[in-house]
Amino acid sequence: MSDRIFGVVGVLLSIGYIFAALAIEESFLSDAVGPKAFPLIIAGILGISSLVIALRPDPEPHWPSLARLVEIAAAVVVLILYAELLPVLGFVIATAFAAGYLAWRLGSSALEAVLTGIGTSVGIYVIFHLVLGLSLARGPFGF
Amino acid sequence: METLANLGDGFAIAITWQNLLLALLGCFLGTIMGALPGLGPSNGVAILIPLAFTLGLGATPSLILLTSVYYGAMYGGRISSILLGIPGDEPAMMTVLDGHPMARKGLAGEALSLSGVASFVGAFFATCGLIFLAPQLVKVALLFGPAEYFALFALAFMTLGGVSSTNQAKSAFAAALGLGLATIGVDTQTGVPRFTFGEVHLYDGLDFLVAIVGLFALSEVFIFLETRHGGSDAEGSKMKIGRLYPPLSMLKQCTPTMLRTSFLGFLAGVLPGAGASLGSFISYSMEKRLVDKEGTFGTGDPRGVAAPEAGNNAAAGGALVPMLALGVPGSGTTAVLLAVLLALNITPGPLLFTQNPDVVWGLIAALFIANFMLLAMNIPMVGLFTRVLMIPSRILMPIVAMVSFVGIYGISGSTFDLLVMIGFGVMGWGLRKLDVPLVPIILGTLLGNAMENNLRRAVTIDNGNWLTLIDSPLAITLWVIAIIGFILPLIVGARVKARMHARRDEEGSISD
Structure with a gap:
């Protein structure tokens, strides 16, 4: 079908x-x-x-349950919000939230998700912006 | 002789501190990406392209970085195949068959080091083959006019599904979708906007880098979210690695196998529609038929580890031949590498060898260097990479997603591109569920404009006569190959694919 x-x-x-x-x-x-x-x-x-x-259809693929579909839809919404808010909030804050959300939904505990979010965001900022000089979105605080 | 002189110049270009460091970094990252299940060579290269691009690296350094990642991923795939019994990427599928049983017998270290050597032999052989075959192919390609190029592009699309493709309609759909996406934007010949619906952002066309990162990297994140597979595959299954060098007797036993399968894998890589997965598959099957007299294949025979690894690494090198010499890639990762060249405004194909010899030979020399680096990384230092397998994907996947965003935002700084990328990510997820191949879509968006321009040039030169497309013997030959390549899978495709998977289940049930 x-x-x-x-x-x-x-x-x-x-x-x-x-x-x-x-x-x-x-x-x-x-x-x-x-x-x-x-x-x-x-x-x-x-x-x-x-x-x-x-x-000539192939055999039916394995579709996820409704709950999983909602999960993906929610992730898409978060990523769209991330794209829209990136220039407003600045790279570090927006990325920490988005990465933390994804980590949480992939099964991290709350504390682990917060740490993953902050770690990813600060890590990327240090490596790509401070070391390699890539320009990232600047927020109200300049980062 | 000329080839050797060129290669010498290539080494002079490759041996600078910057290029050596980039090769080292690429090998390291590539091995990690290959080793982690869920990140393969094409994803790995896709994520890093925008970064290489925004860092302002030149053509040769970017290519050195990214092809090192490509070679590295081919090496790395075997690590999780052997230790966990889960292929790190698709070409490493066959390595599971004998590699994992070896590890269970307590020979994990031997299996890892032997497969490292086999990877080296395969990749080394293929890089040598690249040096000698590519210039010959360039000579043929110089005879190509627009009509022949159009036929060549058609050939690439029609054979891309590969011999193992079961549904050619879906491959054709994917190719047409990609080509259709490429037509968005201002027409290069007449300057009229097409399919832009008044959206100014679309006048330049869709950026193929955005499409690639979305389709390959972001869709992977959605797949992980769907299955909520957040743990690490290595959790709870600690393997002792043991000795780090293969015994000499084992190497001796495997040497003929490695040489034979390197050759076979290289051929599989050069031919359109085959690629590394098929290279490792036929290598394994051939060796099993040739040397498996006692029926030890599938129970941890070292030759069964050496064969697919030499085969897939040789195929990876072989796949670079048509990409560099003709500008028409035959596999997913080489398609992504083609995107690098196009993004850097370098036209691959025969003229690349005459106009940018520094890029070609610098790259080839770097491949030799990278290969030695990989050998060094993958034998004594393999323990480092096995520890990487412990990173759970609930931490890894957010990082992958964010690095993708950083790369794309770095290129254009536009939110619009990020939204397009998310769109491609969702589309990629849906198409993967429906079993539609993604590589033809990428290739379509990459080659669409070149294909159309050649078509229009050919017909315009002949005053609007469309029959000019099948006017020369060369063009007719290409069309015939294309048609055979498209029809063949309809006949044998289901069988080959069934065997590629059935064999695995069968052997798996025996070894368990």
Whole structure:
């Protein structure tokens, strides 16, 4: 069933891709092939392979339970927040929180998670910023 | 003779303090990444690319660092295979069969040191092969026009699934997805924006480094979160290593095996669609058929440890041949290495040898040096790496995730790229669940523009005649190989894959 859904999504993707390709505005200065041909070929391959996947599905993959899916979704949200807040909070604070969260969810105890978070963040800051001179996001306190 | 002179120049470039240090660092990090289950050569290189890039290293030093990681990971994979019975990365799968039984018999030290020597022989042989084969391939490649290049790219995609691929539709889907992603951005030939939906960030196209780090490194973090596999695989199973050097008699017994499998592995690496995993698999199978008269393979036969290790390290070196000479990688990690070259604005392929000989020969010389460093690290100092296996992944994985973010943020300093990377991470997780290979996606985003440009150039030169694509004998040959390479797995793929896995279960049940 998963493969059938996946195949149908692939077919829809290729149709959308074809429409987007046809909507490309051609410039008056164009080569013999133009900017649309290659995307259309790719869309064809995408569509055909998706169709085959939908018609001849593999055995069902092992999907995780709902709780695990929520776990992954929560991690994605945390990482998105991390990306958005990085320029606001600065590298060290934001990274300590994100790394600590991941460590906690992977099964560390609370204390261990806090230590992993701070250790990762300070460690990366020292190695990459202070030693190697990489520029990291600066927060309100300058780090 | 010219080759030797070039190699001499290469050594002159490689032997600077900076390059030697980078090679040492790369070997060390690579071995660790190979040894840790969950981090393989392609992930390892992927995480380090943005860093090498943001540190402002030049082309030769970056390549030295990253190929040392590549070679190191190939060495490191065997450590957890032998000690824990869990392959550290995919190519080390076959090493489990005899390596782990040897360790259980109390011969862990012998197995580790012997496989270290076998890795060295394989990698050394392959680097020599690279020196002699790559320039020959360059001569052929210089005859290529745009039409032949287009056919070559098609060949790379059609064979990438490999002989062991069971679902060619999914490989084709992945390739098309990657190529489709590459078309995002301003068209290089006419300057019109394509698939940007008015988003200014997309005008330059998607950064393939962002895609690589997301697909390879971040998706791994999600996999760990899903299984909540936070502990260390080594917890509770302490192995005594014992002696650190293999007995001479054992080395003698294994020498013919190592030489034969090095050659076979090298061939497997050079050929498209094979790569290191298949290299170690055929090496093991061939040796079993040739020398396993008493049926000792699978119960801790030293030759069964030497064969796959020499095979996979030789294949790793062999895979560099098409990547450097043609600019078309045949395996996942070489695809990632290609990204390094492209990010540094170096066009791989035949012109690389004439325009940037310093890069090529410096790299090759560095590979020789790295190989000796790895031998030194992996035999007397192997105890250091076995301790790394004790790091639980609940500490390791957050570090991997954060280093990925640092690398990508360092390149562009943009939140948008980080969000795209998270998107790729989620996509990579889903596609891995659905058994869709990720390497064709990467290769598609890397080669998409070059492939399209060659197509358009070929057709434009011939005034819009599309038949020009199959006009020369060379192009027709490439297309025929491509089609055979695509169809062959449909016939034999399921069998090869079943045997690669069945053998392991079967042997596993015997040794247990």
